[in-house]
Amino acid sequence: MTTRTPPTLDRRALNRALLARQMLLRRHGMTAVEAIEHLVGMQAQAPNPPHIGLWSRLDGFAFDELAAPMTDRRVLRIVLMRGTLHLVSARDALMLRPLTQPILDNHLRSPRGAGLTGVADAAAHARKILEEAPRSDKELRAILAEHRPDTDAALLAWAVRLSLPLVQVPPRGIWGRSGVAKHTTLESWLDGHPVPEPSVDEMVLRYLGAFGPATVQDVQQWSGLTRLGEVVERHRAGLRVFQNADGRTLYDLPDAPRPDPDTPAPVRFVPDFDNLLLSHADRARIITEEHRKRVFTVNGIIRATYLVDGFVHGMWKIEKERGGVTLRISPFAPVPAGEREALAEEGARLLAAAHPDAKAHAVEFEPPDPR
Numbered sequence: 093m094t095t096r097t098p099p100t101l102d103r104r105a106l107n108r109a110l111l112a113r114q115m116l117l118r119r120h121g122m123t124a125v126e127a128i129e130h131l132v133g134m135q136a137q138a139p140n141p142p143h144i145g146l147w148s149r150l151d152g153f154a155f156d157e158l159a160a161p162m163t164d165r166r167v168l169r170i171v172l173m174r175g176t177l178h179l180v181s182a183r184d185a186l187m188l189r190p191l192t193q194p195i196l197d198n199h200l201r202s203p204r205g206a207g208l209t210g211v212a213d214a215a216a217h218a219r220k221i222l223e224e225a226p227r228s229d230k231e232l233r234a235i236l237a238e239h240r241p242d243t244d245a246a247l248l249a250w251a252v253r254l255s256l257p258l259v260q261v262p263p264r265g266i267w268g269r270s271g272v273a274k275h276t277t278l279e280s281w282l283d284g285h286p287v288p289e290p291s292v293d294e295m296v297l298r299y300l301g302a303f304g305p306a307t308v309q310d311v312q313q314w315s316g317l318t319r320l321g322e323v324v325e326r327h328r329a330g331l332r333v334f335q336n337a338d339g340r341t342l343y344d345l346p347d348a349p350r351p352d353p354d355t356p357a358p359v360r361f362v363p364d365f366d367n368l369l370l371s372h373a374d375r376a377r378i379i380t381e382e383h384r385k386r387v388f389t390v391n392g393i394i395r396a397t398y399l400v401d402g403f404v405h406g407m408w409k410i411e412k413e414r415g416g417v418t419l420r421i422s423p424f425a426p427v428p429a430g431e432r433e434a435l436a437e438e439g440a441r442l443l444a445a446a447h448p449d450a451k452a453h454a455v456e457f458e459p460p461d462p463r
Contacts, residue, residue: 098335101305101342104353106377107402112349113302114368115149116360116399122150124157125166125181132298133180133188134367136169139265141363141396142179147445148360155267155446162262165282169260171253174316174370175199177260182282189257189278190286191295195316196254205251214240214248215255219277226261226274229253257286267446296323297345303371305334305344314371336374357402359434361442365394369404379404383424386463400431406460410443416452417443423460432457 101109111117115127124146128134134142147153161167165182172178172188175195180188200211217239218232227235229249236252237245257278263269279285299311308321324331324343334342344350362368368378375384379397383404387395397404398421406423419439427435439455447453 098333098341100337101334101350102337102353103376104402105350106305106336106342108351108353108355108357109305109344109349110303110368110377111357111399111402112351113304116362116368117351117355117357119149119151121152124150124153125161128167128179129181129184130302131367132295132302133172133178133184135173135365135370136177136179136265137365140267141365142265143267144361144363144396144442144446145366147442148362153445159262159266162266168278168281169265170257170278171196173314179265185257185259185278186282186284187287187290188295190288191290191292192316193257200251200254204247208243208247208251210240210243211248211251211255214243215252218252219256222256222258222276223280226276228272228274230272232275292317292320293323293326296320297327299371300331300343300345301348303367304348305332305342305350306372307336307340307342307374309340309373310371313373314367338374340374357399359431359438360399361408361438362397362399362404364396366397369394369397378402386424398435400427400435405431408439410446412447412450415450416454417447417450418454418456419443420456420458422458425462426460427457 120127127146127150134145136142143155143158147155158167167179167181168185169177169179170185170189172180172192214236218236221227221235232252233245233249236248240248258275259278259281260273260275261281263271264273295315296311299314300306303314308324311320312318332344332346334344336342369375369387379387387397387404387407389395395407396409398406398408405425405427406421408419408421411418411420419442421435421439436455440453443453
C-alpha cells in the first residue's frame with residue numbers, strides 16, 4: 093500500500109491563509125469581543141497594541157470600543173500563552189488559564205525559584221489580600237515582606253504571580269487611560285472559577301482556525317505547551333493534511349479558508365507584540381529571518397511592523413510632538429509607488445482614529461534601510 097504525499101502549500105499560500113484567519117485580507121464586521129475570541133486572545137504585553145490590532149482587522153472599530161467590555165468584565169488581561177499577558181474574553185480566560193498553568197509552573201522550577209519555600213502559604217495569603225482589593229506589584233511586595241520578613245519579598249512576589257491566576261484590572265489597558273497596573277484574582281474578578289477540566293483539544297483546534305495550516309511545532313510555539321503531537325494525532329482523521337516547502341507536515345481544519353496565493357493583500361499596520369508574528373515556529377509565511385532579527389529585539393520587544401503584499405516590509409512608530417502626531421514608517425526596502433500611497437492613506441486613517449484630538453497629523457517615510 094502506497095502512502096499518498098500530502099499536497100504542498102508554498103510560502104504565499106500559507107501567507108494568504110494566515111492573513112485570512114487573522115482578518116487582515118479585509119476588515120470584518122464583528123464586535124471587538126467576537127474578534128478577540130476568534131483570535132484566541134491578543135498578546136497585550138503593552139496596553140495599547142491590541143487596540144491598533146483590532147483597528148486593522150475590524151470595520152469601523154473605535155479606539156474607545158474596548159472600554160465597556162473591559163469595565164463590565166467581558167474581556168480581561170491575564171497571563172496565558174507562552175507565559176505572557178493576553179487580552180481574552182472572560183469565557184476564554186476561565187478555559188485557557190488552567191491549561192497554561194504548566195508554563196508558569198516550569199518558571200517556578202527554574203534556577204530563580206530554586207530553594208524558595210512556602211510559596212503555597214504566601215500565595216494563599218496574597219489571594220486573600222488581592223481579593224479584598226486589587227493591588228500593585230509594589231503593594232504586593234510590601235504585604236509579602238510583612239508576612240514573610242525572612243524571605244526576599246521581590247522573589248516571593250514573583251512566585252505568587254506565577255502561582256495565582258491574576259487579572260490586570262482597568263483602567264490599565266483602556267485606550268487613553270493610564271495608571272499603575274493592579275491585580276486581583278480571576279475568580280474574584282469574574283465571580284466564577286476556571287473550568288475544572290479544560291479541553292486542550294479545543295484549544296489546539298481553535299488555534300488552527302486562527303493561525304493554520306500549522307505544524308505541531310507551530311502550535312507549541314504559540315501556546316508554550318509541549319507534547320501536543322498526541323492531541324493533533326487524535327484529530328488527524330478529521331483534519332486536512334498538507335506539507336510545506338520543506339516537507340514538514342501541516343494540519344488544518346477542513347473548512348478553514350485557504351485563499352488563492354495570488355489573492356491581493358492590502359497594506360496593513362501591525363502593532364507591537366502582535367501574535368501574527370509570534371505564533372509559529374517557522375515564521376517564513378509572514379516575515380523573513382533577516383527581518384525578524386530586526387523586529388525582535390534582544391530585550392524582548394517586538395516592534396510594530398507593516399505589511400506590503402502580505403509580508404512584513406518594515407517597521408513603524410507614532411511620535412508625539414508639540415501637540416501633533418507623526419506616524420514614521422521605516423522600510424526595509426524601497427516601497428513601490430502604489431503601496432507607498434496606500435500606506436500613507438492607511439497611516440493617515442490610523443492617526444485620525446487613534447489621536448483625533450491631535451493638532452496635526454503627519455505620515456513620514458524614512459529612507460529604506462536594507463542592512
